Amino acid sequence: MSESDSQSQERIVVVLPDGSELEVAADATVEDCAYEIGPGLGRDTIAGKLDGELVAKEQPAYDGAELEIITDQSEEYLRVMRHSASHCLAQAVERLFDAEEVKLAIGPPTDDGFYYDFDNLDVDEADLAEIEDEIESIIAEDYEIEREDVSIEEAEERLADEPYKLELLEELADEGQQVTFYSQGEWEDLCAGPHVESTGEIGAVELLEIAGAYWRGDEANTMQTRIYGTAFEDESDLEAFLERKQEAKKRDHRKIGNEMNLFSIQDVTGPGLPLYHPPGKTVLKELEDFVEDLNQDAGYDYVETPHVFKTDLWHRSGHYQNYADDMFIFDVGDDEFGLKPMNCPGHAAIFQDQSWSYRDLPIRYAENGKVYRKEQRGELSGLSRVWAFTIDDGHLFIRPDQIEREVEEIMDMITDVLETFDLDYEMALATRPEKSVGSDEIWEHAEEQLENVLEKRNLDYELEEGDGAFYGPKIDFAFEDAIGRSWDGPTVQLDFNMPDRFDLSYVGEDNEEHEPVMIHRALYGSYERFFMMLIEHYEGRFPLWLAPEQVRVLPISDDNLGYAHRVANEFDDFRVEVDGRDSTLERKIRAAHDDRVPYQIIVGDNEEDDGNISVRDRFEDQEYDVEIEAFRAHLEAERDEQRTEPDFLQG
Numbered sequence: 001m002s003e004s005d006s007q008s009q010e011r012i013v014v015v016l017p018d019g020s021e022l023e024v025a026a027d028a029t030v031e032d033c034a035y036e037i038g039p040g041l042g043r044d045t046i047a048g049k050l051d052g053e054l055v056a057k058e059q060p061a062y063d064g065a066e067l068e069i070i071t072d073q074s075e076e077y078l079r080v081m082r083h084s085a086s087h088c089l090a091q092a093v094e095r096l097f098d099a100e101e102v103k104l105a106i107g108p109p110t111d112d113g114f115y116y117d118f119d120n121l122d123v124d125e126a127d128l129a130e131i132e133d134e135i136e137s138i139i140a141e142d143y144e145i146e147r148e149d150v151s152i153e154e155a156e157e158r159l160a161d162e163p164y165k166l167e168l169l170e171e172l173a174d175e176g177q178q179v180t181f182y183s184q185g186e187w188e189d190l191c192a193g194p195h196v197e198s199t200g201e202i203g204a205v206e207l208l209e210i211a212g213a214y215w216r217g218d219e220a221n222t223m224q225t226r227i228y229g230t231a232f233e234d235e236s237d238l239e240a241f242l243e244r245k246q247e248a249k250k251r252d253h254r255k256i257g258n259e260m261n262l263f264s265i266q267d268v269t270g271p272g273l274p275l276y277h278p279p280g281k282t283v284l285k286e287l288e289d290f291v292e293d294l295n296q297d298a299g300y301d302y303v304e305t306p307h308v309f310k311t312d313l314w315h316r317s318g319h320y321q322n323y324a325d326d327m328f329i330f331d332v333g334d335d336e337f338g339l340k341p342m343n344c345p346g347h348a349a350i351f352q353d354q355s356w357s358y359r360d361l362p363i364r365y366a367e368n369g370k371v372y373r374k375e376q377r378g379e380l381s382g383l384s385r386v387w388a389f390t391i392d393d394g395h396l397f398i399r400p401d402q403i404e405r406e407v408e409e410i411m412d413m414i415t416d417v418l419e420t421f422d423l424d425y426e427m428a429l430a431t432r433p434e435k436s437v438g439s440d441e442i443w444e445h446a447e448e449q450l451e452n453v454l455e456k457r458n459l460d461y462e463l464e465e466g467d468g469a470f471y472g473p474k475i476d477f478a479f480e481d482a483i484g485r486s487w488d489g490p491t492v493q494l495d496f497n498m499p500d501r502f503d504l505s506y507v508g509e510d511n512e513e514h515e516p517v518m519i520h521r522a523l524y525g526s527y528e529r530f531f532m533m534l535i536e537h538y539e540g541r542f543p544l545w546l547a548p549e550q551v552r553v554l555p556i557s558d559d560n561l562g563y564a565h566r567v568a569n570e571f572d573d574f575r576v577e578v579d580g581r582d583s584t585l586e587r588k589i590r591a592a593h594d595d596r597v598p599y600q601i602i603v604g605d606n607e608e609d610d611g612n613i614s615v616r617d618r619f620e621d622q623e624y625d626v627e628i629e630a631f632r633a634h635l636e637a638e639r640d641e642q643r644t645e646p647d648f649l650q651g
Helices: 003-009 030-037 039-044 077-096 125-141 152-158 163-174 235-250 253-259 278-297 311-317 319-326 344-352 400-420 440-456 527-538 558-569 585-594 605-610 628-640
Strands: 011-015 021-025 047-050 053-056 067-070 114-119 146-149 180-184 187-190 204-214 223-232 308-310 329-332 335-339 363-372 388-398 425-430 461-464 474-480 486-495 517-522 551-555 576-578 599-603 613-617 622-626
Touching (some): 030 039, 030 047, 077 125, 077 180, 077 187, 077 204, 077 223, 125 204, 125 223, 152 163, 204 235, 223 235, 253 527, 278 363, 278 388, 278 400, 278 527, 308 311, 311 319, 311 335, 311 344, 344 388, 344 517, 388 400, 400 440, 400 474, 400 486, 425 440, 440 474, 440 486, 486 527, 551 558, 551 585, 558 576, 558 599, 585 599, 599 605, 622 628
Parallel strands (some): 425 461, 551 576, 551 599
Antiparallel strands (some): 011 021, 047 067, 114 223, 146 180, 204 223, 308 335, 425 474, 474 486, 486 517, 599 613, 613 622
16 A cells, blocks of 8 residues: 555544544545535535634644534634734725835734734824725625645745734744735735635624734834724624723723722822722722621631742742743842732741641631732733732632532632622633643542532533643633623632642641642632722712712701701711702702712701701602601611612612
């Protein structure tokens, strides 16, 4: 048998989403596999996923790969179409501006749309309409989008005037990766794909904004011009997105934070370092108290670790190897120190400092720990991405047989938090990744116990195979805000790495030393990110228990000012203010509404004569002749039960 005949008979097996196996030729592409399943699916194939990675339909499959075929009915189709829209953007820019001067960088799809980065491009927001019109023309021309395999040498010739593409090409060559170009009409780009079949398949497109972005996200590199856009299959989906975007703009926590005097980030303090003003700190303190009550009820002991450690600690924990580029590191004499990027090594060091029996476990530590991570300046944004943030951290040191019980209790705490804020959420179980530490037995035991907790509670969850931390499996929570945006939130993570690195141990019932399992957990994630989300979720209209100012007393005239203060004294266990300004009642009401105060108490001659009050809420409902004691009793219940809306006048 000839060598060619032998190769032609070689076969591989791919695994389909339903778990079935498909045997195909060794040189089969994603599209070939689709045709093996059925000719209709083959004709409809747009792209594929190999072991979760989105690839072009021309990509070769490989033995043992998990394969999913992508058609125009798949969730990933929108991402493929947006990638093609980014190419249309670059083509339009080079048509309208000096193609020899403009240099192309990268243009990937994103969760909300796409962007393309350009160097030596001088445009502003006024130019977007013209660029968008040119994109529409390219779509209308319905160019076939063609893929071409190209040698490194030929690619270098084609990209001779594109320095950023040449840099990418050099990396591809070093990694031995295949080099492909995609062309549409007169325009082509170095790209791995995938793309739709033609520009005419791209639906409704809208350019959104222009921003600056460093090449490769590195501040030492050139600042480029980034043009953001989005694309949907039809105009109705685009319009719905733009409405959500406009609503998000109205809820922007930076704007509301300024209006409500919650926080500021100033040039004089440095980037990504928020200053919390009294109203903002009031909200944070309420969030802290809420978690501290949960921790106290669950048997946590509070600890405190310094903001800075010798980097010996980070070498031992393994963080130095993974986080050194993101750490603030400095020398003091002959020693190297770093601001802490995480709290867990400090907690491990505390546990290590004494001897433990199996009877002592679990040991539960909690800390509202400030940590520091050196994010790129261009990525900093309000409270969503900062240099200094606080984690509502918890670390538990437990026996392996305690995993399920402790995870159940943490799940109770997390659901208590999310349900208190009336947040819809989803869960995912992330299992052992390819690179990991620990024995097969303990991983299987841990994954099984996490799964048991989810199944026992009859909870819906996604299985994210291979997406666990290198030190253990985890359950992640993602929740939705008022306008449907998803945010990463609480997490429960099992860790078999740090106990080993720190030589942590306890004496078991057999009088032998055993290694504990470490649990990392956060109920909010970080206070900054959660606070940001709450500002936008509530649009600054916090529940009574969180509101910086809970009640404002409005005297109708100066003659009622004394009574207004006496009424305010009746609510001295609330955050109450008296508006004693020389202004009309209408203006005072409008000011309280604009300041997002949950309740207003209005007092005039009638209220003073009768010894009662009028109550108005932020929904602009009002009730007269309200007894002071009745309203105070309601406020106490609404606050203590942590209700999400002021409901005195809503019953």
